[in-house]
Amino acid sequence: MRGDYQPLVDEISAVLAAPATLEDRDFGLIAFGEHDTGDDDAPLMDPVRTRSILRRRSTAAVRSWFEAFGIARATGPLRIPPDPAAGVIRGRICLPARHGGVVQGYVWLLDDGHLADVELGGPGAPADPRIAEAMETATRIGALLAAEARADAEAGARLRDAVGGAPGAGAALRAALGAAADGPVALVAVLPWAGEEDGGHPPASAVLATCALRDVSETVLAALVRVRTAAGAEQAALRLLESPRSGPTAGVSDTRRDLGGLAPAWREALGAARAGRAEPALGPVAHWARLGPYRLLTGLPAGAAADPAVRPLLAHAELARTAEVFLDCAGQAGRAAAALAIHRQTLYYRLRRVAELTGLDLDDGGDRLLLHMALKAARL
Structure with missing residues (x-):
C-alpha cells in the first residue's frame, strides 16, 4: 500500500517556498502541495499541473515532453523551461527521486520566477543549500517508493499464483498484504495491457495488488480490488483504464468474501473483459453479473472454431x-x-x-x- 508522502512533499515545498507535486515514474500523482496564486491579478495555475491533479495522472504527451529533458536519467535537479504551447505556463525544477541507481518518481517544483537564481549545482558550482536539503528529502522519497515497489512485486507474484489456482496461494497472498486484504474483494481484468510484467504500482488505494498475465496472444492486467462500496470495484477499474498502458476494456468479477476463491473470480473478470470488448454496450467496465448470455459464451475456449453451419x-x-x-x-x-x-x-x-x-x-x-x-x- 502507498504510504503517506504528503508530509515529505510539504517539507520540500516549505524549504523552497514553491508548490510541489510528487508523481511516480509513470507520472501517476502521489501527493501535491498547496498552490497560492497570490492576488487576483496573478496568472492562473499551470494547466499541466491542474490536469495532473484533477485526473490523478499526466497524459502520455506530457510525459513524453518532460522525459525529453532527460529526467529519467538525471541524478540531480533539472530546470525545465516554460512552454505555453505545451500547456507548461510556468517553469519547473524537477527533483528525481532515485534509489539504487533507478528513478522511482519525480518531485516537481513550480517556478513563477522566484527560483531563477537558485543554483542547482554542477561542475564547480555547489548547489544552493535549500536545493541540497530538498534533494535529501527526494532521496528519502525514492527509498520509500523502491521499498513499496518491492512489496508490490511480492504481492503481484502471490496474486499470479492465486489466480492460477496454486495450492496455498490465497494464504500466501493474505500474508503479503496483511490487514489491507480484510473484507470483500473482487478481481478486475484489463485488456490489453502494455505495461511491465508485474503490472506496476497499484494506481489507487482500493487496488491491493496487480500482475500481468498472458491470455492467448495478448497481455492482460489482473488487479485485486478491495470492495468497500457497491461502486468501488467499478471506480477502481476506471482508474486502471486511465493508465497509458491500458486498453479500452475492463472486466469485474463477482465479489468474494476472502482470498480463497480467486481462480474462478479471475475467470469471471477475464470473461467479462472479453465480453465488454466484444459488445461495447457492456463496457467500458463490464461486470460478470450483468453479462447475460455472455456468461455462458465466455466459458468457451478462447479462439474456439466457429460452428460449421455458421x-x-x-x-x-x-x-x-x-x-x-x-x-x-x-x-x-x-x-x-x-x-x-x-x-x-x-x-x-x-x-x-x-x-x-x-x-x-x-x-x-x-x-x-x-x-x-x-x-x-x-x-x-
Missing part, C-alpha cells in the same frame, strides 16, 4: 450483422429493419441469404438459438 456466414459481415440484429430483436422484422435502417424487403432478402449460407431454418427455435449463440461467440 462459418460460411461469418465471411459476409453485412449478412452476419443483419442476422444478429434480427435475433437480438426477438425475430421482429419491423424492429430489426428499423435498427438496421433498411427496408423490410431488404431485411427479408438478407435473411433468405442467411438461410441459404447456413442451411438453418430461421423459423425453428433450435436453429435460431444455434445461430444467435454462434454469432455472439464469434465476437469473442
Whole structure:
C-alpha cells in the first residue's frame, strides 16, 4: 500500500517556498502541495499541473515532453523551461527521486520566477543549500517508493499464483498484504495491457495488488480490488483504464468474501473483459453479473472454431450483422429493419441469404438459438 508522502512533499515545498507535486515514474500523482496564486491579478495555475491533479495522472504527451529533458536519467535537479504551447505556463525544477541507481518518481517544483537564481549545482558550482536539503528529502522519497515497489512485486507474484489456482496461494497472498486484504474483494481484468510484467504500482488505494498475465496472444492486467462500496470495484477499474498502458476494456468479477476463491473470480473478470470488448454496450467496465448470455459464451475456449453451419456466414459481415440484429430483436422484422435502417424487403432478402449460407431454418427455435449463440461467440 502507498504510504503517506504528503508530509515529505510539504517539507520540500516549505524549504523552497514553491508548490510541489510528487508523481511516480509513470507520472501517476502521489501527493501535491498547496498552490497560492497570490492576488487576483496573478496568472492562473499551470494547466499541466491542474490536469495532473484533477485526473490523478499526466497524459502520455506530457510525459513524453518532460522525459525529453532527460529526467529519467538525471541524478540531480533539472530546470525545465516554460512552454505555453505545451500547456507548461510556468517553469519547473524537477527533483528525481532515485534509489539504487533507478528513478522511482519525480518531485516537481513550480517556478513563477522566484527560483531563477537558485543554483542547482554542477561542475564547480555547489548547489544552493535549500536545493541540497530538498534533494535529501527526494532521496528519502525514492527509498520509500523502491521499498513499496518491492512489496508490490511480492504481492503481484502471490496474486499470479492465486489466480492460477496454486495450492496455498490465497494464504500466501493474505500474508503479503496483511490487514489491507480484510473484507470483500473482487478481481478486475484489463485488456490489453502494455505495461511491465508485474503490472506496476497499484494506481489507487482500493487496488491491493496487480500482475500481468498472458491470455492467448495478448497481455492482460489482473488487479485485486478491495470492495468497500457497491461502486468501488467499478471506480477502481476506471482508474486502471486511465493508465497509458491500458486498453479500452475492463472486466469485474463477482465479489468474494476472502482470498480463497480467486481462480474462478479471475475467470469471471477475464470473461467479462472479453465480453465488454466484444459488445461495447457492456463496457467500458463490464461486470460478470450483468453479462447475460455472455456468461455462458465466455466459458468457451478462447479462439474456439466457429460452428460449421455458421462459418460460411461469418465471411459476409453485412449478412452476419443483419442476422444478429434480427435475433437480438426477438425475430421482429419491423424492429430489426428499423435498427438496421433498411427496408423490410431488404431485411427479408438478407435473411433468405442467411438461410441459404447456413442451411438453418430461421423459423425453428433450435436453429435460431444455434445461430444467435454462434454469432455472439464469434465476437469473442
